[in-house]
Amino acid sequence: MSYQTLLTSLEDGIFIITINRPDKLNALNKTVIEELSAAVDEVYSNAAIKTAVITGAGPKAFVAGADISEFLSLDASGGEALAGKGQEQVFNKIERSPKPIIAAVNGFALGGGCELAMSCHFRLASDNAKFGQPEVNLGLIPGYGGTQRLVQLIGKGKATELMMTAAMIDANEAKQLGLVNYVTTADALLLKAKELLTTIMSKGPNAIAKVIAAVNAYFDHSQNGFAAEIKLFGECFGTEEMKEGVAAFLEKRKAEFDK
Numbered sequence: 001m002s003y004q005t006l007l008t009s010l011e012d013g014i015f016i017i018t019i020n021r022p023d024k025l026n027a028l029n030k031t032v033i034e035e036l037s038a039a040v041d042e043v044y045s046n047a048a049i050k051t052a053v054i055t056g057a058g059p060k061a062f063v064a065g066a067d068i069s070e071f072l073s074l075d076a077s078g079g080e081a082l083a084g085k086g087q088e089q090v091f092n093k094i095e096r097s098p099k100p101i102i103a104a105v106n107g108f109a110l111g112g113g114c115e116l117a118m119s120c121h122f123r124l125a126s127d128n129a130k131f132g133q134p135e136v137n138l139g140l141i142p143g144y145g146g147t148q149r150l151v152q153l154i155g156k157g158k159a160t161e162l163m164m165t166a167a168m169i170d171a172n173e174a175k176q177l178g179l180v181n182y183v184t185t186a187d188a189l190l191l192k193a194k195e196l197l198t199t200i201m202s203k204g205p206n207a208i209a210k211v212i213a214a215v216n217a218y219f220d221h222s223q224n225g226f227a228a229e230i231k232l233f234g235e236c237f238g239t240e241e242m243k244e245g246v247a248a249f250l251e252k253r254k255a256e257f258d259k
Contacts, residue, residue, distance in 0.1 A: 013050035022058030029067035063113025083143035098209035134166035
C-alpha cells in the first residue's frame with residue numbers, strides 16, 4: 001500500500017513505518033493519523049509482518065506534536081471527536097496489537113509524538129531524543145492517552161509534574177524514569193530495534209501476543225489482570241506452539257515456531 005505521509009518497508013518480518021514529514025517535524029495531521037491507522041491495520045492483517053517499528057524521518061524529530069493549525073476551527077465537541085478518533089483508530093490499536101510494535105525515537109517526541117511512542121509496546125531512543133507533553137502551553141491537555149500512559153510508565157508524581165510544567169526530558173532521563181528501554185546513537189537506533197525484534201521473533205508468536213494481552217489487562221479496569229493471565233496461560237496449552245516449545249526444551253534443541 002502506498003502512503004502520502006508514511007514510508008514503509010518490510011524485511012525479514014520487520015515492518016518499518018516511518019512518518020515522513022521532516023519539513024514539519026513529522027507533526028501528526030489528519031492524513032498522518034488516517035495513514036497510521038491503515039499501516040497498523042497492515043500489521044494486524046499481513047501474515048508476512050511479524051513485528052513493527054514506528055520512527056520518524058530526518059534527524060530532528062520522531063514526531064514533534066500534532067499539527068496545531070488544525071486546532072483553530074475546533075470547538076469543544078470537535079476537540080473531543082479528534083481525541084476519540086485518534087485514540088481508537090491509532091493509539092489504542094497500536095497498544096492492543098497482537099504483534100509487537102516498538103518506537104524508535106530520534107529527536108523530538110513531544111505532545112502527540114510522545115503519546116505515539118508511549119502507545120507502542122516499548123521504546124528505544126537516540127541520544128538526541130527529547131520527550132515531553134507541553135500541551136498546557138496551548139491551554140490544552142494531552143488527548144491521545146498521554147495523561148494515562150505517562151502515569152503508567154513513570155508514576156503519578158513525575159508524570160503530573162511534566163504535564164503541568166511542559167518540561168522536556170532528554171533520552172537519559174527518560175531511560176532512568178522507565179520511559180525508554182535503551183538509548184543508542186542515532187546511527188545505531190534502527191539496528192538496535194531490529195536486533196531486539198529479531199530476538200522476539202525467535203519466540204512463540206502466540207505466546208508473545210498473549211504477553212501483550214496479559215500486560216494490557218493490568219491497566220484495563222474492566223477486567224482482573226490475574227484472572228486474565230490464568231485464562232491466557234491456559235489457552236497456551238491448547239496450541240501446537242506450546243507443544244513444540246516444550247518438546248524442544250526437553251530434547252535440548254531450538255524450537256521451530258515458524259513451521
